[in-house]
Amino acid sequence: MAIIEVKHLTKTFQTKQKQSGFLGSLQSLFHPQRKTVEAVRDLNFTIQKGERVAFIGPNGAGKSTTLKMLTGILYPTSGDISLLGYTPQRDRKKLSYELGTVFGQKSQLWYHLPPMDTYDLFAAIFDIDKNVYAKRLQKLIKQFDIQDFIHTPVRKLSLGQRMRCELVAALLHQPKILLLDEPTIGLDILSKKALRNAILEFNKKEKTTILLTSHDVDDIENVCERIIIINQGQLVYDKPLDDLKSVYLQKKIIKLQLEERTKKPLKRKGIRVVADTDLTISYEVDTTRQPLQDAIKQLLSYHLNILDITIQEVSVEEIIEEIYKQK
Amino acid sequence: MNAYLALFKVNLLERLQYKWDLFLGGFGTVVYTFALFHLWKAIYSQSTIGTFTLLALSWYTLIGQVLRSAGGRPVNDISEQIQNGTIVSFLNKPVQFLYLQASTQYGKRLFQALSGFLLGGVMLSFLIGFIPLQLIHLLPLLLIFFLGTYINFILGFSLATFAFWIEDARPIHWIYDKVIFIFGGFLFPLDILPAGLQAISSKLPMAYFVYYPAKLAVQFSWPLFWQIIGGQAIYILVLTLLAHYLLRRGTKNLSVNGG
Helix, strand or coil, X not given: CEEEEEEEEXXXXXXXXXXXXXXXXXHHHHCCEXXXXXXXXXXXXXXXXXXXXXXXCCCCCCHHHXXXXXXXXXXXXXXXXXXCCECCCCCHHHHHCCEEEEECCECCCCCCCCHHHHHHHHHHHCCCCHHHHHHHHHHHHHHCCCHHHCCCCHHHCCHHHHHHHHHHHHHCCCCCEEEEECCCCCCCHHHHHHHHHHHHHHHHHHCCEEEEECCCXXXXXXXXXXXXXXXXXXXXXXXXXXXXXXXXXXXXXXXXXXXXXXXXXXCECCEEEEEEECCEEEEEEECCCCCHHHHHHHHHHHCCCEEEEEEEECCHHHHHHHHHHHC | CHHHHHXXXXXXXXXXXXXXXXXXXXXXXHHHXXXXXXXXXXXXXXXXECXXXXXXXXXXXXXHHHHHHHCCCHHHHHHHHHHHCCHHHHHXXXXXXXXXXXXXXXXXXXXHXXXXXXXXXXXXXXXXXXXXXXXXXXXXXXXXXXXXXXXXXXXXXHHHCCHHHHCCCHHHHHHHHHHHHHHXXXXXXXXXXXXXXXXXXXXXXXXXXXXXXXXXHHCCCHHHHHHHHHHHXXXXXXXXXXXXXXXXXXXXXXXXXXX
């Protein structure tokens, strides 16, 4: 059963345009110029219960705008949204009981107070029974390993600690859907790993549906099973992560380290240069057009002064970059 | 109701993190009252203002200042929340945004208003004498104060909703602040104004959260109490409906871009 349904969603808004300098400011004061921006264009997708979906795209692609429309905070220009049968803009209050949100760049914890005070507040706001709240909080404290700093003012926490506390705040009312907007932004490797593990564990235990936006490919690879890519407000890709890999794994990267540079890079069917810096050349081989064995043979016979050779798979990051470029 | 009490509490707790801020906020009230006390003293050496004695006018000044600060400045907070996008964290909770802001403002301002009243009260008691108030009138007076600060809040909130259209409503609030200064009876009681202006000013909502409550505190009478409470009830009803309407229209216009 689809838990999130988005049909023909479009959002346009007006932005002020202003020339630089004093004259520009004066001009903008008397003759303000506005530009219409189509942040989201005819977007369609559905998400099933318990799915972990990466919702990605380059900066300004419309990810956060879409997420805010899903929460009911922003109003769509046209199109329909349904979350658990609710229309977010009409049923925002009812939906908020079923929805947890983390906006990585906007904290919902009270900055000068310990996280515990925010949790007590949220328990009151979501009208959680005292005993249920106490049990649930203990469980979340263990799951996200935050017991050491739950009584420390938020301003004194590291970013990684704060983000784990943010997630606990978002999960306290046991939402059925969790919207995560760049939850690992600015975190170090260990904190990212801890946060991803905690999200995965929570999804497994509680069957919470997760929609995650991130610019970090590791978040996508480690947390999500499906990937939705949007660019310039439009859907450009929507498939399981494994499908994405299997299609693009047919491409290999052959990196050559040369002793000296005597020739231009090789040009052949199914072989293209992806990086060329002084004594290092990286070729991408499309194995559906040129068998890998043949490509290696051709490269070895063309470049006679090879010092080292490495063969790699195309990373998910490169695949996504490729998709962004194609569309 | 539980949610709003919890919001009030958490904001109160947060303000307690700034002990110096609380003290300095109260100290600002003392300085203002001290300066005006000397102005009134100089004026009273030659004439009087309305039916006020110097003692009553001095306490009127202090109470007016405390009441004005107690309703908070929602316009600053809401404009800032819209500009930096943090408003999303407030709008996606199962509470009314209007009352969420009211609880927040009361929580933020209560200690500052109390410290201002206590410090200013001690100063005035030494300078001119104790407030001319009977203990029996304290409860009805507190009710009038509470309703008055709510009118102050709801007016500020209604102006703050303009931030949904223009992102920063602070310039509008600046003008409004000056209106309260003169026509709300903040700088001096409305009795000092020419008859025509006085008649208009005394009907404005601002008079119901500065002039009338402060006057009642120093010249308590039951007819005045009922007159104030009637006016406050009408303004609360009208302004709350207006605030809900503006909020509904405003949130449809909200644009928070980026993560």
